[in-house]
Amino acid sequence: MECPGELPLERPRPDFGDLSTRVAFLLAKEVGRPPQAIAQELAAALKDHPEFSQVQAVGGFLNLRFTPATLHQVLRGVLEQGEVYGRGDLGRGRSLQVEFVSSNPTGPLTVGHGRQAALGDVLANLFQELGWRVTREYYLNDEGRQIDLLAQSLWARYRQALGEEAPSPEGGYQGDYLVPIGEELAEEWGDRYQDWDEEAQEAFRREAVGRMLRLIREDLEAFGVSFDVWTREVDLHRRGLVRETLEELKRRGATYEKDGAVWLKSTEYGLSRDPVLVRSDGTPTYLMVDIAYHVDKFRRGFDRVVDVQGADHA
Structure with missing residues (x-):
């Protein structure tokens, strides 16, 4: 045998x-x-x-x-x-991607993210010692409802720094880490953004994501962890990959529509339930974007892909 x-x-x-x-x-x-x-x-x-x-x-x-x-x-x-x-050439001529940490840019890293950083970096180092061409990658969820809430929460801190009464949005981010950022923006911009219009939304989204990403990079650098590639969710949408992946799933008969939403036929593959891919309002779920992201990973030609997930994904 x-x-x-x-x-x-x-x-x-x-x-x-x-x-x-x-x-x-x-x-x-x-x-x-x-x-x-x-x-x-x-x-x-x-x-x-x-x-x-x-x-x-x-x-x-x-x-x-x-x-x-x-x-x-x-x-x-x-x-x-x-x-x-332990060094060897088992992976000679083969490529491997390790995606890890990938914390949403809505706040500072936590101890849990530190655990993922350690695991991912150690795995990448081990594979490198075995001859693999390793790519360390961070996936940045910089699109969607959570980013809208972050931007609006920062806008509230900005207005508070101007001396106004401005409660955080329902379901928003209450952390004190937004206070100094709001103060800096109030000093830099003055009272330019009194209304939550399209211009303000764009400005605060840009500043919120950019400054959170800067904090994340600084923490990772202090921890001794670096990445070769930073992939942004917003780029997947701009390239049309999310829409393209959804159409391919439909073409393969892997989806169905119910209650105005698009669902994945996961139970046909042994899973316990069918998850939603596109909500009834037309917005894609995390899962839909993650599927598109993994399509992108394999299109890049990696021989192996490793995902280091947090406890909330287990």
Whole structure:
């Protein structure tokens, strides 16, 4: 038997072993035998292997536990090779994109974003050491309702700095980080923007996003994390990629309309519910834009794409 493709390895619960593989499920499709029978055969073949102290077939999975001697040998290699340990050419000639942090430009970074920054940067470094051409990318959600609320919240702080009574909009951003920005704009612009007209909306959107992005960049720089590419949501719309992706999904029969909205047929692919792609007012959802963004990623020719997501996306 020969494994079709790459050997899938996972870290199981500690009481199951050091490594686990579902290779038996992949082989079952090739040889027409039950996964459990294949896993048992593999376990018997590996039972006396000197690197394993325990090999178990459980429900089609193969769980492996290394001997202490094997682990000691690895540790000796780490100590002897130092900084060059683990380097290789597994990814030579192949490209990989790691997208991480990608915080909305509506406020400063949080501890959670710091976790994502650490994970993403470490992953990128590891892949680079294995010979991959790595692109570190930050996706900037600088379009939509949340940016409108940010701009209007900053306008309220600007007017307050001018001595006016100006409550923040319903659902707006209340953070004190907007106060000094509003004061700076009041000093720079005076009372130029008394009305929330089209000119004011454009000016405060531009300033709000630009200044939040500056804060984000400064925090990332202090953390020692840099990016090769910054992709803006507004550019995806300007290029027509969101509209184009939606039309392609419709052409493939992957959508349907209900209650004036456009829905994705996710349940046909094993998911629990169908999400909305375009709201009844015609505006695309986060998911719709994210699909278009990932289409853009693969069009750029990456061999692999890695998304480091926050806890709220798990």
